[in-house]
Amino acid sequence: DVKVTQSSRYLVKRTGEKVFLECVQDMDHENMFWYRQDPGLGLRLIYFSYDVKMKEKGDIPEGYSVSREKKERFSLILESASTNQTSMYLCASSLETSGNTIYFGEGSWLTVV
Amino acid sequence: AQSVTQPDIHITVSEGASLELRCNYSYGATPYLFWYVQSPGQGLQLLLKYFSGDTLVQGIKGFEAEFKRSQSSFNLRKPSVHWSDAAEYFCAVGPSYNTDKLIFGTGTRLQVFP
Numbered sequence: 188d189v190k191v192t193q194s195s196r197y198l199v200k201r202t203g204e205k206v207f208l209e210c211v212q213d214m215d216h217e218n219m220f221w222y223r224q225d226p227g228l229g230l231r232l233i234y235f236s237y238d239v240k241m242k243e244k245g246d247i248p249e250g251y252s253v254s255r256e257k258k259e260r261f262s263l264i265l266e267s268a269s270t271n272q273t274s275m276y277l278c279a280s281s282l283e284t285s286g287n288t289i290y291f292g293e294g295s296w297l298t299v300v
Numbered sequence: 301a302q303s304v305t306q307p308d309i310h311i312t313v314s315e316g317a318s319l320e321l322r323c324n325y326s327y328g329a330t331p332y333l334f335w336y337v338q339s340p341g342q343g344l345q346l347l348l349k350y351f352s353g354d355t356l357v358q359g360i361k362g363f364e365a366e367f368k369r370s371q372s373s374f375n376l377r378k379p380s381v382h383w384s385d386a387a388e389y390f391c392a393v394g395p396s397y398n399t400d401k402l403i404f405g406t407g408t409r410l411q412v413f414p
Contacts, residue, residue, distance in 0.1 A: 191343070197361040212407075227406055228389065229404045229405055229407050230344075230390065230404040232402075247406075254394060260305075263317070277343055277404075279343075279344075286368065288334075288346050288349065289346075289402065290346075291343035291344040291345070292343050293342050293343040294341075294343050
């Protein structure tokens with residue numbers, strides 16, 4: 188069965204802290220994504236990666252960075268967390284072939300205080 | 301500009317009633333169209349997708365959607381809603397060549413009364 192796992196479901200961090208959100212997929216997918224979900228705004232793409240060590244900016248990359256050292260793992264990094272980064276973060280993955288389904292993790296709720 | 305519009309933020313229906321969730325898109329090329337569902341506190345699950353062929357697409361959990369190119373719409377329907385269908389529903393559109401450019405709508409929250 189398809190599995191995208193986000194290890195931290197709920198986090199509370201202080202302003203200025205460095206935050207790591209980890210995501211692992213077990214489907215050997217080439218593409219991996221980080222989205223941010225906010226009420227009334229839907230899902231917005233932060234970064235995506237189509238291969239190991241490769242990354243592309245999405246629609247809202249400011250304040251975020253990513254790391255993909257292994258194919259199955261894609262990390263989202265908040266270098267200095269701010270209160271406006273309080274949100275639900277969704278990791279996802281898909282096969283490289285066009286039109287393939289994107290599979291989502293269960294999400295990480297981040298609160299920055 | 302490419303966009304997806306879900307005009308209904310919140311819909312309430314009675315259990316057993318029929319359901320239609322609206323989705324309109326603006327897209328310059330041949331679109332791939334998706335409907336996802338998100339249960340409270342969970343990630344998104346694919347309900348159905350349309351790439352080509354028959355414009356009426358069947359999905360999981362008894363849902364279907366119809367692609368109408370002339371109206372730029374991809375509305376989701378279910379003939380009889382169950383209480384477990386209460387969730388948030390997202391329409392998404394993407395290019396035919398890859399899935400890393402999906403554009404999501406803002407979602408429609410469905411509430412089901414017994």
